[in-house]
Amino acid sequence: MDNESINYNRYRWNRMLLNGFWSILVITVVLECLYLTITEVPTGQFIRAYMLKPSAFQFTTLLIAETGLRVLRGKYQDYILILTSAVLAFIIVFIHNSINYLLLALFLPVMVSIFYFQNKKLLFALVNTLSSLFLLYWTNDFIHQDITLIGLTTISVMFCVFSLVAWGILSRGRELLNHLKSYFESNQQLLVKTIWMDKLAKTDALTDLYNHITFHEYFERLIDQHEQNGLPLQLAIVDIDNFKHVNDTYGHRAGDAVLKSVADLIRAKVSANDFVARYGGEEFAVLFTDKASESAFVAVEQIREEIAKVVHEAFGGKPVTVSIGYAEYTSGEGKEHFFNRVDTALYKAKSTGKNRTIVALDPHQLENQSQLA
Known part of the structure; x- marks a missing residue:
């Protein structure tokens, strides 16, 4: 595949991922509106703390990502998307710190990195995930009080194990791609050979005219x-x-x-x-x-x-x-x-x-x- 095709496919997939991030923002706003009807937090405070502030941060992050997607080229777009997913997950977990299972959202960068089939991007995503986890632990009082150091270590190990599974998926995917590439090249060589043999069967070797x-x-x-x-x-x-x-x-x-x-x-x-x-x-x-x-x-x-x-x-x-x-x-x-x-x-x-x-x-x-x- 030529460079032009690779770049086009990269931009297309990154565009789809970024559209997915915009969808996360919309879904978050919708869910907050639903929570507004049942929460015991005063309406004005809830709107400011759980709707306006996080939505503004997410919106700003997505605008920066949009700019990066248009200005940057090649692999840098991929890193921008992974970093964007980490920031979005961090904002969601930071705001909703009382919902423990939302910590799983921090694994989003690793899931995004799987699209690129590259170990270094998987490693970059894992670093983002662990950095978000420890940053949350030291900056969010509720999470710091709710999770012990042993719990933090356990969650970190789980993220590493999940990333190891993702690495296995990437390895298997590359193995299949190499097999497919080898199969395609073999078929291509066979096609060329068939065409050549057909030409030899139909033409005179000396004059190159039909026989x-x-x-x-x-x-x-x-x-x-x-x-x-x-x-x-x-x-x-x-x-x-x-x-x-x-x-x-x-x-x-x-x-x-x-x-x-x-x-x-x-x-x-x-x-x-x-x-x-x-x-x-x-x-x-x-x-x-x-x-x-x-x-x-x-x-x-x-x-x-x-x-x-x-x-x-x-x-x-x-x-x-x-x-x-x-x-x-x-x-x-x-x-x-x-x-x-x-x-x-x-x-x-x-x-x-x-x-x-x-x-x-x-x-x-x-x-x-x-x-x-």
Whole structure:
């Protein structure tokens, strides 16, 4: 998680805690109003001593905390909130010193510190709790008289024991967080590995183009799209001329360099919606999906001409040429028949001089030829 996210979450939780402290003030005022109806203390004295004075102290404390939350950044906000909870608890217990069980309110800072999952903040909270307890003992006459030193020691030990339990909760929480983090990182690594393996399964390692298997998967889908939605679809099969001579004369390393160069040139000449694959050996297949037949043919010719212009250092500074078979899909033709038409056109280009593009006869012309034969 980045620092910006951490700071945002810290401020959000601190804001929630501070809102909770405001709620304590409101609840305290409501309870005092209820006590006002049953107390034997004179009304004026009760309002001054138990309502106005403590509410003013609490309100001032919360205003200071609000200012600190807006002015301070990072971990200092956390310490301000812990200290605020200690002051609020001290005021409540000091005013209502006759209610012994309210001493438990002094444990509020420790409870607040649990939100931060940090031992040093838990320790800071415990110090605040014990400091409030001893300050109350020495400054509040009623508490000083009501609680013996043994009782004070017992309460202090109880607070320490409760804090030890809180420390155990924090340790267990951090252990779970580390486990969750480890689990998340493992899943992330597995996802990356899966994506990488999927890419390796679908692409040719040398040229980084799609491979033979992936070509046929997309080929079938695109034909389905054509049959259902009339998607324009053309196929070009590109074969490097005399490639065996390149390997035999200059070695396979030179042949690999030529293959990569030709692959990069083809990829550079097609659009984002077109599909390029290394079909096998020195053959490449290009599926055009967003062009009219004339535009696709122009792109094919540009590919052929551009390849013929490039010289290859690995090939002794000579260029290579390609022969291409090309055709547009005819509705109802089927994948196998379409591919064979283009492959036949490629064979014709290779056998009639190479470095040329032959447009395959459409199915009707092939049918007429077979009838004449």
